[in-house]
Amino acid sequence: MNEHKGNSLSWYVADGVVELALDRAPANEIGVAMLEDLEQFTASLPALESHASALIIYSKQKAGFSAGGDLRELYSLAQKTDVASARKRMREFLGRIHAVFNRLDTSSLTTIAGVHGVCFGGGFELALTCDLIIADKMARFCFPELRLGFIPGFGGIPRLKRDLGNALVRDLILTGRSINATKALSCGIASQVAAEGEALRLARGAAAQVAKYDRATAAAAKRFIKPIPTEDLQREIDIFCELFTRPAVMEGLRKFVEDAGPHPYLP
Amino acid sequence: MKTIDQTTEEILNLAAMHFKVPRAGLEASDDFYKKFGIDSLQALELLTRLENHFGVELPDYEVQGVSDFHTLATRIQARL
Numbered sequence: 422m423n424e425h426k427g428n429s430l431s432w433y434v435a436d437g438v439v440e441l442a443l444d445r446a447p448a449n450e451i452g453v454a455m456l457e458d459l460e461q462f463t464a465s466l467p468a469l470e471s472h473a474s475a476l477i478i479y480s481k482q483k484a485g486f487s488a489g490g491d492l493r494e495l496y497s498l499a500q501k502t503d504v505a506s507a508r509k510r511m512r513e514f515l516g517r518i519h520a521v522f523n524r525l526d527t528s529s530l531t532t533i534a535g536v537h538g539v540c541f542g543g544g545f546e547l548a549l550t551c552d553l554i555i556a557d558k559m560a561r562f563c564f565p566e567l568r569l570g571f572i573p574g575f576g577g578i579p580r581l582k583r584d585l586g587n588a589l590v591r592d593l594i595l596t597g598r599s600i601n602a603t604k605a606l607s608c609g610i611a612s613q614v615a616a617e618g619e620a621l622r623l624a625r626g627a628a629a630q631v632a633k634y635d636r637a638t639a640a641a642a643k644r645f646i647k648p649i650p651t652e653d654l655q656r657e658i659d660i661f662c663e664l665f666t667r668p669a670v671m672e673g674l675r676k677f678v679e680d681a682g683p684h685p686y687l688p
Numbered sequence: 689m690k691t692i693d694q695t696t697e698e699i700l701n702l703a704a705m706h707f708k709v710p711r712a713g714l715e716a717s718d719d720f721y722k723k724f725g726i727d728s729l730q731a732l733e734l735l736t737r738l739e740n741h742f743g744v745e746l747p748d749y750e751v752q753g754v755s756d757f758h759t760l761a762t763r764i765q766a767r768l
Contacts, residue, residue: 448729484729539729559736563748598747601736684721684728 425465427458432465437632438625439469439476439530448484451543451575452491456517463524474636475628476530478551479621485538485560487547490575495665496674504666511665515658518543518575526550526580526649529640531631535624536560536611541599546575549584549610552643553627556602556611557620563599568687569677570670574661579653585609690768696761699738703757706737716758738764 424433429445441462443449469476480486498514499507525532525547534548537557545562548554556562564581566573572594581590589608593600605611615623631639664670677685690698696716704711707724714723721731732748738760739746744767754760 488729539732558740559733561732561736596747596749598749599732600745601739603740604745 425461427461429455430458430462432462434469434473436629437472437474438628439473441476441478442481443478443487444481446482448488448539449480449482449486449544450488450491450494451518451547452494453514455491456514456521459521460517463521466524466528466530470529473530474632474634474639476525476528476532476551477535477621477624477628478525478532478547479535479624480537483538485544486534486536486540487544488539489542489544489546489565492569492674493678496671496678499666499671499674507666508662512658512662515574515661519654519658522547522550522576523649523654526576526647527644529636529643531628531639531643533624533627535615535620536562537618537620539563542566542573542577543575546573546577546580549577549580552647553613553624554605554611555613555615555620555623555627556605557615558602558617560602560605560611560620561599562593562602562605562610563597564593565597565599565687567594568597569673570667571664572657572661574657574665576654576657578657579650582653583648583650690765692761692765695742695765695768696758698741699757699761699764702737702741703734706734714757716761717756719755720757720760721755742768744768 425431430441430443432439432441445455498510532551533553533555534551535555536548537560539561540548541563542565545564564573564577572578578594585608602611602614606614613623700714701711703720704714735746735751742764744764746763750763751760754763
């Protein structure tokens with residue numbers, strides 16, 4: 422189908438370009454609802470790939486591309502059961518997330534993330550599945566997970582290691598600091614920076630250009646350039662599940678989830 | 689090399705422009721969260737604006753707990 426509207430996102434195809442718009446208030450938090458919509462999208466990918474050349478992923482939410490995993494949902498998932506069951510449910514959830522993200526990563530379409538505002542945690546991990554990240558000048562990128570006692574679990578560390586020097590990977594993960602678009606460009610996370618409000622326009626320009634090229638050749642080049650770090654992705658799930666249900670993490674998450682103020686709890 | 693007062697003044701000007709308020713109403717000792725009624729995400733936008741203007745990177749942990757313009761200026765000044 423050439424267009425679809427889900428609960429948290431929509432997509433349409435025009436002139437050989439698929440545009441996937443994330444649209445779950447307030448900041449495209451990735452929980453079960455977004456996951457189900459993304460699963461529906463990836464189920465449609467084979468048909469889309471047969472007649473399109475590029476995929477743009479962007480956000481319609483003012484706050485940004487995505488603030489990451491839905492921590493309230495993740496906390497709730499871990500709370501309502503014993504540790505072994507919580508780990509099992511978390512592993513199942515992560516398995517589904519990884520299946521979707523890996524499918525996006527390996528799509529034969531040239532994929533472009535048009536990023537504005539916050540691109541944090543799971544949102545950053547979604548952007549990293551794309552071939553190009555075009556960052557709005559005001560975008561910020563961050564992996565804050567260590568601040569709450571766990572690690573990125575949606576494939577962020579293996580994909581970051583794929584793209585960057587290890588020193589910066591260590592800085593981003595171990596300090597949990599956010600970086601701006603200028604830094605993202607200079608270190609190779611983003612390949613282009615757009616003026617404020619122009620990331621989608623630049624993404625459309627890049628997509629229109631790649632739509633001129635032979636698809637089989639582009640897909641072969643992509644497979645060669647961009648291997649999937651399969652072993653590391655599986656290892657990340659294992660480490661995440663081991664860390665996530667620890668009492669210290671649950672306590673940090675409880676504080677974060679219960680903090681309704683303007684400065685959510687983050688050490 | 690800018691003085692701390694020059695840096696503070698530039699921050700106040702940028703903040704006024706970013707949040708669309710008159711510069712005249714801002715003091716270096718103001719709590720910018722309360723003054724602008726903003727949350728941490730909106731504060732990050734200001735941080736980005738300041739980083740772009742001064743050409744510095746300001747790690748989040750250096751501005752954690754910082755809520756007034758003068759202290760923000762000292763953090764930026766340390767990276768000029």
